Amino acid sequence: MPEQYKDVLPNGLTVLGERLEGVRSLALGFIVGAGSSYDPDDKSGLAHFTETMLLEGTTNRTSRQISDSLDSLGVSYGTSLDAETIGLSGVMVSSRLEPALEIFADILQNPSFPEDEMEQTRSSILQELRREEDEPMVKVRDLLRRVYYEGHPYSKRPTGEPDVISSLSSADLREYHASYFNPANTVCAAAGDLDWDLFRSLVEKFLGGWKPGTKAPEIGPPHPRPQLYVENQQTQQEHIAGAAPSVPFGHDDYYAAIIAAEILGGGMSSRLFVEVREKRGLVYSVGASYSPGRYQGSWRIYAGTTPERASQTYSVLMEELHKLDSEGVSEEEFRRFQALTRSHVLMAGESTSARLRSLLTSWWYEGRIKPLSYIRERIDAVTVDQVNKVVREWPLSSNLVLCALGPSTKESLVGENVSKV
Amino acid sequence: MPEQYKDVLPNGLTVLGERLEGVRSLALGFIVGAGSSYDPDDKSGLAHFTETMLLEGTTNRTSRQISDSLDSLGVSYGTSLDAETIGLSGVMVSSRLEPALEIFADILQNPSFPEDEMEQTRSSILQELRREEDEPMVKVRDLLRRVYYEGHPYSKRPTGEPDVISSLSSADLREYHASYFNPANTVCAAAGDLDWDLFRSLVEKFLGGWKPGTKAPEIGPPHPRPQLYVENQQTQQEHIAGAAPSVPFGHDDYYAAIIAAEILGGGMSSRLFVEVREKRGLVYSVGASYSPGRYQGSWRIYAGTTPERASQTYSVLMEELHKLDSEGVSEEEFRRFQALTRSHVLMAGESTSARLRSLLTSWWYEGRIKPLSYIRERIDAVTVDQVNKVVREWPLSSNLVLCALGPSTKESLVGENVSKV
Known part of the structure; x- marks a missing residue:
């Protein structure tokens, strides 16, 4: 240890x-x-x-x-x-x-x-x-x-x-x-x-001789406003990136949030990978992650698609977010991604740079340091109910800020899905 | 061990x-x-x-x-x-x-x-x-x-x-x-x-039950022809990439070539970083590396610059390659980058993925596996004379294939340096 x-x-x-x-x-x-x-x-x-x-x-x-x-x-x-x-x-x-x-x-x-x-x-x-x-x-x-x-x-x-x-x-x-x-x-x-x-x-x-000073003032929490923002640009692909508020650093549901994001778009058996890429071939890359933050963390999603498939990609993405918010995750999915998360943590624990980052950010944002053994215990202690609680309390679809950059306009992207935004 | x-x-x-x-x-x-x-x-x-x-x-x-x-x-x-x-x-x-x-x-x-x-x-x-x-x-x-x-x-x-x-x-x-x-x-x-x-x-x-077969035929060595190739494209930057033949995998001068490339463009004290970025601010990124290959390896260089500075960047790059070919490296430079290379190898040795890649490529291209201790000994055994021999025998400037992609034309890039190509 x-x-x-x-x-x-x-x-x-x-x-x-x-x-x-x-x-x-x-x-x-x-x-x-x-x-x-x-x-x-x-x-x-x-x-x-x-x-x-x-x-x-x-x-x-x-x-x-x-x-x-x-x-x-x-x-x-x-x-x-x-x-x-x-x-x-x-x-x-x-x-x-x-x-x-x-x-x-x-x-x-x-x-x-x-x-x-x-x-x-x-x-x-x-x-x-x-x-x-x-x-x-x-x-x-x-x-x-x-x-x-x-x-x-x-x-x-x-x-x-x-x-x-x-x-x-x-x-x-x-x-x-x-x-x-x-x-x-x-x-x-x-x-x-x-x-x-x-x-x-x-x-x-x-x-030791560095002259004392004071800590910088706190910045205060952000207040993102759900919206769809489309910027036109003549690229070969339509690049779509989104975020929605989630639990902050050090929250009791921190590890549940990590597992929830993995289920949505982490591994090759994740929902977005399977639904958007595997079943429909809509994108070359798609994914989701949980990004922690001092006041609040955020769910993050990304997809890169061709302009012709942008509207369908958008539609399937929104459908999956709604589904996660309303139906939660299954026991089987939860077990799979809990195991994957446990394995990622163990492997990162063998890298001195990864452990340095973990030490610095835990201290900076949570005011404490967390041994690997503690992190493993906390991941093992997460339950499927806790994952379902965290996605219910921090719903993605209703709080989503979604940006698109590429040849699409807002109209061509949203198509018949305007009501969903 | x-x-x-x-x-x-x-x-x-x-x-x-x-x-x-x-x-x-x-x-x-x-x-x-x-x-x-x-x-x-x-x-x-x-x-x-x-x-x-x-x-x-x-x-x-x-x-x-x-x-x-x-x-x-x-x-x-x-x-x-x-x-x-x-x-x-x-x-x-x-x-x-x-x-x-x-x-x-x-x-x-x-x-x-x-x-x-x-x-x-x-x-x-x-x-x-x-x-x-x-x-x-x-x-x-x-x-x-x-x-x-x-x-x-x-x-x-x-x-x-x-x-x-x-x-x-x-x-x-x-x-x-x-x-x-x-x-x-x-x-x-x-x-x-x-x-x-x-x-x-x-x-x-x-x-064990996999049906036997035969090894794929060898591909045979490439024969690059030195040239400058410019492709016009409306990007914000001029992207410059070059290559020239160097020693193959498993060659006696393999580790000398790695150190030579580090001296040219590896660390922040490398020649290209200092001359192109530090002293002149011509680029955001510049670097060189040695890339091994079965029949021959290659020296690789890269620089990304604005169109206005592309010509000067090109000129300084060529100057540095000429200088390396004609004057070789100093004892002090050699010691510095030998130490850096040794340290990189030791740190990569702590990563299971890095060791897997090393095992597979050594076997595939050299027909042998090399323990870390052997690699360390070989790096320690390199001398400044060997580095100078390898850059003399595999000169960069005269064998260079250089490609540029961006707003520049061949004329605007080469300017008064046509004779150098």
């Missing part, structure tokens, strides 16, 4: 650890409460620009020294961004922990946002924005985010807007960093071949 | 195994010598159609029974296709080996290609082809394959051509299956929490 550890430094930094047996690698990571939701309205993309510039130099190291050192240490590393957090993480052979942690600590505490690197990064981000335009699957997710979270900070485009990216200065980034990067607003974790006492003392050594 | 095993059944089926300590999962897989290169000229897409239909029913199981059973067993599974092989694999908790192997064995030996499933699969493949049209990064790789392997079976589009897909019958698939699916043309392997004696006996039980 893996062992888990937790401590808080005097300056407020939370430190988490998990030891996995039989591995030689170690995943090390940080999350800071500073995602795209905190971007000021006139500075969309500030969090992303800051995130990208973290690797571009500190008061002690140039950009080149950072990448040379981490590559030499054999660390596979990167930064990440979502609505609530900026992340920095890497996987390495466990013996490299000390030098890697020293560099990560420097990156978090002392980024210098040098002017020359600003220009290259700006150019690279502007290209990233252009590339997103070439990828309809990215665009439809982006569209869904905007529509689903309309009027809420979660709706902000993480990569930002081109005109804003063009105008941000290193002073903006420095101010942003000063506001959000502090130990009270950061969690540090390691999972894998971990010596906890050593890790704890190294974190103290490299981050 | 993991232990490796090998045996051949009386009917010619090769069975491989590797035991990894500290895991509870097991990855199980097969490859059959029947990739897209074996498609008859007038039946492009036959291998892919056959691969997709494998999961759609056997003489003992319906499509639905296959997916229900495998999902119930918690197996994450799928099929795959490349130029030379069709694959079937899955990861599971090791205690599920017997029932999973029984189903996989049935899929390989007794697919029934039922008529009704044919139509749904045909429709789904036609949609897959349409979706590829929406993804310029997929399209530029496809373009490079066609141009690089022009006139050779490797040039065939794996997903096939729409008019062919529309006309293939279940009789075509049955004939294809009868020609290529036999024990002499198949390798079976398992990696992870493995009991070799049990596995060996289960393979005998479920596949």
Whole structure:
């Protein structure tokens, strides 16, 4: 059984650890409460620009020294961004922990946002924005985010807007960093071949002197408004993405929600796969998942189809959502997907990066850490009645926000099904 | 240290195994010598159609029974296709080996290609082809394959051509299956929490009665012709992909080639990343890799840039390739990327799926299996002189096939650099 550890430094930094047996690698990571939701309205993309510039130099190291050192240490590393957090993480052979942690600590505490690197990064981000335009699957997710979270900070485009990216200065980034990067607003974790006492003392050594600060304010819950939103674009496929509210992180029905989403569109024997792809050949890809969130989670669905089949795909999708809401799931389906979920969890438990993500997100969103044994017990304890309760309490069809991107119009998509929306 | 095993059944089926300590999962897989290169000229897409239909029913199981059973067993599974092989694999908790192997064995030996499933699969493949049209990064790789392997079976589009897909019958698939699916043309392997004696006996039980056959004929080496090929398309980005011949699988300089490609475009301190992205901000993504092959491997490069910067990107790319060919690499660079490569190998060694892939491909292309300890020793034994030898013997710039897809024309891309092509 893996062992888990937790401590808080005097300056407020939370430190988490998990030891996995039989591995030689170690995943090390940080999350800071500073995602795209905190971007000021006139500075969309500030969090992303800051995130990208973290690797571009500190008061002690140039950009080149950072990448040379981490590559030499054999660390596979990167930064990440979502609505609530900026992340920095890497996987390495466990013996490299000390030098890697020293560099990560420097990156978090002392980024210098040098002017020359600003220009290259700006150019690279502007290209990233252009590339997103070439990828309809990215665009439809982006569209869904905007529509689903309309009027809420979660709706902000993480990569930002081109005109804003063009105008941000290193002073903006420095101010942003000063506001959000502090130990009270950061969690540090390691999972894998971990010596906890050593890790704890190294974190103290490299981050113990980090000046205290305060946690970022809570963002507050979103209030999605059910609707169908169609955006016209000349692509080869009609890309359909939808979401509806579900249970939040840490809810009693959390694992029931995961199993419910698997039944709807997880495996190759899931309802959407069978009804939309297998029986009717309407799509190349279709699926559903449960995505947890702080205030509420969401059910997610996706389908990619040809324009000629878009209307029928839409109709079958809606039918399946109605059916799930009104009839629930069978005992046999439940058993099948409970087993599949159990197996996924066990397999993810063998990956140090997956365990790191689990540690960080459990702590961040639920305020606790969950050993694998606990997760397994909770999955085993779910019943078919609980799954039926969760789909009844969080119905998909009546709360659905559905977006479509492609050649279809709202009329051609909905056809005779207008009454169902 | 993991232990490796090998045996051949009386009917010619090769069975491989590797035991990894500290895991509870097991990855199980097969490859059959029947990739897209074996498609008859007038039946492009036959291998892919056959691969997709494998999961759609056997003489003992319906499509639905296959997916229900495998999902119930918690197996994450799928099929795959490349130029030379069709694959079937899955990861599971090791205690599920017997029932999973029984189903996989049935899929390989007794697919029934039922008529009704044919139509749904045909429709789904036609949609897959349409979706590829929406993804310029997929399209530029496809373009490079066609141009690089022009006139050779490797040039065939794996997903096939729409008019062919529309006309293939279940009789075509049955004939294809009868020609290529036999024990002499198949390798079976398992990696992870493995009991070799049990596995060996289960393979005998479920596949020992498979009727013997013959290995598929060798395809023969490709002969790429250096060139620049530009295809015009109204995308937001110019997508550039290139390839040049390198050492084959199993060559003495195999690990030197991997390190050379990492130096050119692997990590964030690699030459292309630093020169093209970091210093000049010309792209959002750029990279290089070494891709092994039976007769020869290839160096691969990729860059995505805006049309305005395409010409400069092209120019810097060519400059870096020339520089690598003519000046080689430094001792410092070599040490850095040798360490990074060593670390990647160690981390991949903790994943049962990664070890399964390694077992299958080593056997298929080199005729041997390589323990992790051997791979580590070989990486440690590489010298900077060997890396310089491999880039001298397999120069990138003079043998390069480069394809560009986007708004640029050949003239606008090459600009004043025509003499360099």
